[in-house]
Amino acid sequence: MKLQILGCYAATPRTMTNPTSQVLEVRNHMFLIDCGEGTQVQLRKHKMKFSRINHIFISHLHGDHFFGLPGLVSTFRLLGRDKELHIYGPKGIKEAITLLLKLGDSWTNYQLYFHELTSKEPEVIFENDKVTVETIRLSHRVYTNGFLFKEKLGERKLNAEAVEKYKIDKAYFQNIKNGRDVALDDGTIISNSELSFDPPAPKSYAYCSDTGYKPDIVYQIKNATALYHESTFLESEAHLAVKTKHSTAKQAAAIAKAANVGILILGHYSTRYKSIELFKEEALEIFPNVELADDGKFFEF
Template sequence: MKLTILGCHSATPRDNARPTAQILEMKGHLFLIDCGEGTQMALRKNRIKFARIKHIFISHLHGDHVYGLIGLISTFCLLSRDSELTIYGPKGIKELILIQLKLAKVYTAFDLRFRESVENIPQLLLEDDSLTVTTIPLEHRVFTHGFLFQEKPGDRRLDIVACEEYGVDQAYYRKVKQGHDVTLDNGEVIANEELTMDGDKPKSYAFCSDTVYKEDIVPQITGVTALYHESTFLKAHENLCDRTKHSTAEQAATIALKAKVGTLILGHYSSRYGDYELFRSEAREVFENSELAMDGKVFEFSNPKL
C-alpha cells in the first residue's frame, strides 16, 4: 500500500502549497482521492501515469477538493483516453462536471460514470476480488464523506514441512493456500490449519477529509493501517472549529488513539501557520505515531503479519 500526497493544504493554492489530492496505490489499483487545483501538475511532477487512474473519489464539493477535476478530465480527452473512468462523490458532482463539459463543448471518447452518495451512512462504493471501498460519514459545512479502503484477506502461507510430513501432493498446494482441507489417499482429512500459517494482515486506509471532531466514526475505522485526518487548526484556535467545521491536530490524534490506528497522517493545514512541525508536536502528545502530510511526500506500508 503506497500513498502519495499531491496536495495537503486548505483553502487557496499557493506556490508551494497545493490543496487536497492524494494517490493511493492498493492491490494494483491507482485511486485518486480528492482533486484540488493543480492536481494534474502534481501528478506529472510525481511521474504518475494518468491512464492508470480509473477511479476518482471526491469527499465534498468545496473548491479546494474538486476544482482540479474538470481540468484533469479535459486533459484525459486531449490525451485521447479510451478507458472507462468512474467518479464517486456527493450528490451534485455529476451536474458540476457535466455542465462544464457541455458549456465548453468538450466531449469524452471514454465512458464517464458517476456514483453519487446522498445518505449520511456508510455505503459500499466499490468491491472486487481484492478490496472494498466504503464511505465514512463526516460533518462539514456541506455534505461530506471520507473513504475507507480495505484489502480483503489473502491466501494463507504454506507450512511446507507439515505438507511434506503429511504427504500432501504439490498439486494441492494452491487449494491449501486458499484455505481448503486435504483428503489423503487413505481417506484421512487434514485440516487446513495443520498445513498453513496466517498470511499477511490485510491493510487498510481511512481518508477523513474536512470534518469537525466526530467520535462516532471510531468504530468504522478501528485498527486501520493508516488514517489521514484533517488538522486545519492548532489547539490555540480550537474556537474556530465549530464555525468552520474543521478539526485540530489534537482532535485528529484523539480519533487515532481511540481507533487504535497504525499511523496518523495530518493534513489540510490553515495558511495562518508557518511551522507545520507544530501540528506534529501537538498530535504526538496524544498519539505518538503521528506524521505530517507534505506535498510530494510518499508513505509506504509493508505487510505486517497477523
C-alpha cells in the same frame, strides 16, 4: 498500501502548497482521492501514470478538493484515454462536470460514470476481489464523506515444508490456500492449519478530510492501519475549528487514539502557522505515532 500525497494544504493553491489530493495504491490498484486545482500537474510532477487512475473519490464539493477535476477529465480525453473512468462524489458532481464539458463542446471519448452519493449512513461504494471502499460520514459545512479503503483477507500461505513432508500433489495447492483440509490416499485427513499459514492481516486506510471533531466515526475506523485526519488548526484556534467545521491537531489525535490506529497522518493545514511541525507536536501529546503529510511526501504502510 502506498500513499502519495499530491497536495495537503487548506483553502487556496499557492506557489509552494497545493490543495488536497492524494493517490492510494492498494495491491496494484490505484485510487485518486480528492482533486484540488493543479492535481494533474502534481500527478505529472510525481510521475504517476494517468492511465492507471480509473477510480476517483471526491469527499465534498469545495473548490480545494474538487476544482482540479474538470481539467483532469479533459486531459484524459486529450491523452486518448479509452478506458472507463468512475467518479464517486456528492450529488451535483455529475451536473457540474457535464455542464463544463457541454460548454466547451468537449465530450469525453471514453465512458465516464458518475456514482453520486447522498446517503447519511456509511455505505460500500466500491468492491473488487482485493479491496472494498466505504464512505465515512463526516461533519462539514457541506455534505462530505471520508473514505475507508480495506483490503480483503488474502489467500492462506502454503507451508512448503509440510506440503513436501506429506508429498501433496500440486493440484491441491489452491484448495489449501483457500483453507481446505487435504485427504491423503490412505484416508488420513491433514488439517489445513498444518499445511498453511495465516495470510497477512488485511490493511486499511481511513481518509477523513474535511470534518469537525466527530468521535462517532471511531467505531468504523477502529484499528485502521493508517488514518489521514485533517488538522486545519491548532488548539489555540479551536474556536475557528468549531466555526468552520474543521479539526485541530489535538482532536485528530484524540480520534486516532480512540480508534487505536497504527499511524496518524495529519494534513489540510491552514497556512496561517509558521511551521507544520507545530501540528505534530500538538498531536504527539495525545497519540504516539504521528506523521505529517506534505506535498510530494510518500508513505508505505
